[in-house]
Amino acid sequence: MHRERISENVYWFQSEVYAQVTAGVVVGPQWAVVIDTLALPDETLSIREFIEHELSVPVRYVINTHYHADHSWGNCFFPGATVVAHTRCRELLEERGIPSLEAAKKQNPALRQVKIVLPHMTFSGGDLTLRVGKKNLILSPAFGHSEDGISVLVEEDRILFAGDSFIPVPHVVDGDVDENIASIRQIVKLGLENIVQGHGDIILRGEIDAAVKENINYLNAIKKAVKAIAKKKNAAELLQDIRIEDCGKSRVYLGGLAETLHQSNLRALLYKMNGK
Numbered sequence: 001m002h003r004e005r006i007s008e009n010v011y012w013f014q015s016e017v018y019a020q021v022t023a024g025v026v027v028g029p030q031w032a033v034v035i036d037t038l039a040l041p042d043e044t045l046s047i048r049e050f051i052e053h054e055l056s057v058p059v060r061y062v063i064n065t066h067y068h069a070d071h072s073w074g075n076c077f078f079p080g081a082t083v084v085a086h087t088r089c090r091e092l093l094e095e096r097g098i099p100s101l102e103a104a105k106k107q108n109p110a111l112r113q114v115k116i117v118l119p120h121m122t123f124s125g126g127d128l129t130l131r132v133g134k135k136n137l138i139l140s141p142a143f144g145h146s147e148d149g150i151s152v153l154v155e156e157d158r159i160l161f162a163g164d165s166f167i168p169v170p171h172v173v174d175g176d177v178d179e180n181i182a183s184i185r186q187i188v189k190l191g192l193e194n195i196v197q198g199h200g201d202i203i204l205r206g207e208i209d210a211a212v213k214e215n216i217n218y219l220n221a222i223k224k225a226v227k228a229i230a231k232k233k234n235a236a237e238l239l240q241d242i243r244i245e246d247c248g249k250s251r252v253y254l255g256g257l258a259e260t261l262h263q264s265n266l267r268a269l270l271y272k273m274n275g276k
Helices: 041-054 069-077 087-107 177-190 205-229 235-241 258-273
Strands: 002-007 010-014 022-027 032-035 059-063 082-086 121-123 128-132 135-141 150-154 159-163 194-197
Touching: 010 041, 022 041, 022 194, 032 041, 032 128, 041 059, 041 069, 069 087, 082 087, 087 121, 159 177, 177 205, 194 205, 205 235, 205 258, 235 258
Parallel strands: 032 059, 059 082, 082 121, 159 194
Antiparallel strands: 002 010, 010 022, 022 032, 128 135, 135 150, 150 159
């Protein structure tokens, strides 16, 4: 697992096992906040060990940016912490997360000690603010990748933990392409120093404008490309001809997962456009 100190008392973690998924920690004088958990127990437990033994504070809050397994299934490894999320995240973890975990345990023994811990504190309208030492964490809706997505802004440092609303190849299969574009457009207004993507590497200040433009252009490009073939009888076959490079992205992103994400985006858009 990769670890980096982004600013004073703000840390970033990236999985070496699954899809370069990321998590964060913001540390105060008496306790810490964890932003997302990682896909497998060993990596999440390594984060907890780092906080408790190297930073010498307990974890008081765990924030889930959305309900997907690689961001929330590690809640159970922070006993006693208050889990914070969007109201819809709690509902989706209960509706989908619990049965998904039970199915996954049959395939992966590493998950046998995992249990779903539902968020204790939720919000749905406006923002929610948590104070950690001298830092304000502003939790805001960030839909598009999923219908429960939120971002976390470390206000004083201008660091945004964007969750999966901002990743190297935007993924809208479980969300909405227009909502994702709207969430990305909000980022431009924040005057950020860093974006911590839900997957992939940290985006630095000088790279933000280009990254925002690239993601918006990609989402618009796949909308246009799918719309152009949607009414054709062999539309599903023609999706294979919509190359990720022609939509402004590289297939090498996320350790080679980019093409898989791209094709799933195309299929989802075609399904929605045709109302099937």
